[in-house]
Amino acid sequence: xxxxxxxxxxxxxxxxxxxxxxxxxxxxxxxxxxxxxxxxxxxxxxxxxxxxxxxxxxxxxxxxxxxxxxxxxxxxxxxxxxxxxxxxxxxxxxxxxxxxxxxxxxxxxxxxxxxxxxxxxxxxxxxxxxxxxxxxxxxxxxxxxxxxxxxxxxxxxxxxxxxxxxxxxxxxxxxxxxxxxxxxxxxxxxxxxxxxxxxxxxxxxxxxxxxxxxxxxxxxxxxxxxxxxxxxxxxxxxxxxxxxxxxxxxxxxxxxxxxxxxxxxxxxxxxxxxxxxx
Amino acid sequence: xxxxxxxxxxxxxxxxxxxxxxxxxxxxxxxxxxxxxxxxxxxxxxxxxxxxxxxxxxxxxxxxxxxxxxxxxxxxxxxxxxxxxxxxxxxxxxxxxxxxxxxxxxxxxxxxxxxxxxxxxxxxxxxxxxxxxxxxxxxxxxxxxxxxxxxxxxxxxxxxxxxxxxxxxxxxxxxxxxxxxxxxxxxxxxxxxxxxxxxxxxxxxxxxxxxxxxxxxxxxxxxxxxxxxxxxxxxxxxxxxxxxxxxxxxxxxxxxxxxxxxxxxxxxxxxxxxxxxxxxxxxxxxxxxxxxxxxxxxxxxxxxxxxxxxxxxxxxxxxxxxxxxxxxxxxxxxxxxxxxxxxxxxxxxxxxxxxxxxxxxxxxxxxxx
Numbered sequence: 001x002x003x004x005x006x007x008x009x010x011x012x013x014x015x016x017x018x019x020x021x022x023x024x025x026x027x028x029x030x031x032x033x034x035x036x037x038x039x040x041x042x043x044x045x046x047x048x049x050x051x052x053x054x055x056x057x058x059x060x061x062x063x064x065x066x067x068x069x070x071x072x073x074x075x076x077x078x079x080x081x082x083x084x085x086x087x088x089x090x091x092x093x094x095x096x097x098x099x100x101x102x103x104x105x106x107x108x109x110x111x112x113x114x115x116x117x118x119x120x121x122x123x124x125x126x127x128x129x130x131x132x133x134x135x136x137x138x139x140x141x142x143x144x145x146x147x148x149x150x151x152x153x154x155x156x157x158x159x160x161x162x163x164x165x166x167x168x169x170x171x172x173x174x175x176x177x178x179x180x181x182x183x184x185x186x187x188x189x190x191x192x193x194x195x196x197x198x199x200x201x202x203x204x205x206x207x208x209x210x211x212x213x214x215x216x217x218x219x220x221x222x223x224x225x226x227x228x229x230x231x232x233x234x235x236x237x238x239x240x241x242x243x244x245x246x247x248x249x250x251x252x253x254x255x256x257x258x259x260x261x262x263x264x265x266x267x268x269x270x271x272x273x274x275x276x277x278x
Numbered sequence: 279x280x281x282x283x284x285x286x287x288x289x290x291x292x293x294x295x296x297x298x299x300x301x302x303x304x305x306x307x308x309x310x311x312x313x314x315x316x317x318x319x320x321x322x323x324x325x326x327x328x329x330x331x332x333x334x335x336x337x338x339x340x341x342x343x344x345x346x347x348x349x350x351x352x353x354x355x356x357x358x359x360x361x362x363x364x365x366x367x368x369x370x371x372x373x374x375x376x377x378x379x380x381x382x383x384x385x386x387x388x389x390x391x392x393x394x395x396x397x398x399x400x401x402x403x404x405x406x407x408x409x410x411x412x413x414x415x416x417x418x419x420x421x422x423x424x425x426x427x428x429x430x431x432x433x434x435x436x437x438x439x440x441x442x443x444x445x446x447x448x449x450x451x452x453x454x455x456x457x458x459x460x461x462x463x464x465x466x467x468x469x470x471x472x473x474x475x476x477x478x479x480x481x482x483x484x485x486x487x488x489x490x491x492x493x494x495x496x497x498x499x500x501x502x503x504x505x506x507x508x509x510x511x512x513x514x515x516x517x518x519x520x521x522x523x524x525x526x527x528x529x530x531x532x533x534x535x536x537x538x539x540x541x542x543x544x545x546x547x548x549x550x551x552x553x554x555x556x557x558x559x560x561x562x563x564x565x566x567x568x569x570x571x572x573x574x575x576x577x578x579x580x581x582x583x584x585x586x587x588x589x590x591x592x593x594x595x596x597x598x599x600x601x602x603x604x605x606x607x608x609x610x611x612x613x614x615x616x617x618x619x620x621x622x623x624x625x626x627x628x629x630x631x632x633x634x635x636x637x638x639x640x641x642x643x644x645x646x647x
Contacts, residue, residue: 076544095550102548108541111641112563121559122549155646173549 029082041234065235101170109154116150229269282327287373294366319347337385363420460519468527493525530572534565
């Protein structure tokens with residue numbers, strides 16, 4: 001293993017961010033999977049804090065632990081060492097308090113339920129009344145521009161529309177955190193650009209804290225307020241980049257010097273963290 | 279091409295002997311009604327090969343012509359008792375088969391709106407079945423097959439109509455009293471144990487080999503034991519059915535419960551969903567195609583189990599009892615009639631389950647419209 005030239009940065013504290021309690025606070029987090037071929041160090045000594053209303057992207061090559069980090073936050077994996085707190089409580093308590101709206105790479109919609117009833121599923125589980133369920137489903141389907149598709153079945157929609165249903169479903173129970181694991185990774189680039197712009201508008205309107213896993217640099221720079229650059233073997237954070245493009249940006253912002261500068265810094269970080277000897 | 283072949287064959291048949299006794303052969307002209315019918319079939323086949331009509335009305339017209347033509351050999355053979363069929367009859371039947379083929383072709387290709395299509399979906403297989411029965415009839419009568427070996431469908435039909443009360447009592451005893459409760463108990467137990475195994479994983483290692491062992495037991499071995507344990511009436515038959523149907527249901531339900539993907543599980547976990555919530559809302563719907571497979575397999579297994587079990591002791595009613603006693607009395611028509619009732623009720627049972635499956639798993643990729 002070569003010496004990694006990039007120093008590990010703790011996130012630069014922007015003023016004003018420190019004054020509010022973080023939504024997510026991670027200290028010294030490590031996770032090792034025990035496999036038949038010996039231990040796999042998925043995450044090593046990760047420190048991170050996320051403020052309310054942040055849009056944080058985890059970016060890095062495959063196997064850098066970005067999805068694992070998100071799964072630890074969502075209590076889908078247990079860390080081997082370190083502390084994670086979400087809203088001041090453990091991830092498990094936060095999960096049981098329904099703090100997480102999770103969007104996966106696949107839409108994971110249930111084929112036997114209509115679009116509306118798919119959005120209503122988490123609300124049913126949380127024991128919400130029928131009228132309220134219907135009202136929420138209508139509200140959030142409208143928010144993702146799917147009004148009029150309530151009675152369709154998921155398999156009657158395009159891939160991009162299905163992913164929007166899954167976003168509406170994740171938002172429907174108004175979780176504190178929206179966790180998105182490469183949500184547009186399986187879509188074509190045109191649909192992806194379009195959904196990126198819609199997601200940005202959605203974030204501005206709802207003010208949700210979003211964690212977004214991606215391996216696309218333009219997507220990360222365009223969407224995020226902060227970018228966490230990660231490197232593999234073992235998975236760790238090598239840079240945290242603040243990214244304050246104007247809030248009302250459109251896709252054209254990708255041509256601006258500010259955008260290109262941030263993208264350049266992300267690319268440098270990725271290159272520094274990537275060792276090519278294996 | 280097909281209808282031209284039919285026309286040529288029917289034309290050829292007209293010049294061949296139609297019936298034959300030991301001493302002499304007779305032509306078609308000996309039976310004027312049969313001759314007229316054959317001429318009509320010939321005319322229709324010629325017209326069709328010339329005009330090549332298509333569409334629903336042409337198909338239905340052809341079907342009527344085939345039906346009338348089919349009466350020819352029947353009239354001929356009925357008019358000369360004791361005479362077998364000659365080469366003319368066989369050639370005519372082959373020609374008629376080609377015409378029937380053409381009819382089904384025209385009918386399958388026709389159709390427009392939904393209701394017509396749905397009717398055709400039923401009509402085409404029905405016509406095919408009727409045609410097979412007709413062939414059976416003509417072959418048995420034409421070749422003078424002894425009815426002990428194979429009775430003609432008309433004889434079986436006569437028994438079906440004449441011995442209705444006996445057949446109905448047998449059906450009630452075997453199907454309503456034995457098959458349905460046994461099926462419900464066996465499938466219900468398999469399903470319940472599958473849920474239990476899912477909930478308590480160590481049971482999987484203990485119960486699955488045991489279930490496998492039980493399902494491998496030969497039915498002719500367990501049936502007499504069950505009769506000793508549970509008596510002559512339906513209870514012993516239901517017990518045999520439970521043994522036969524339990525394992526397919528268990529294995530299929532377990533496979534179905536494991537068909538839910540990791541993402542769907544993670545999603546339910548992120549909602550903080552409980553085990554029953556995940557089971558009812560996600561895992562059971564995903565398992566439905568598997569469960570219906572088991573139900574369909576078990577529907578036929580249950581009927582076989584009940585009939586075979588009745589061979590080993592039963593009150594003096596029931597399909598299995600009827601078959602075993604009537605075979606002994608060489609009353610083969612009754613055996614065939616009972617077989618027909620069993621086949622029909624088994625198919626209806628299966629069909630009903632398949633229909634239910636289509637309604638409840640309309641969303642599955644194999645059914646999406």
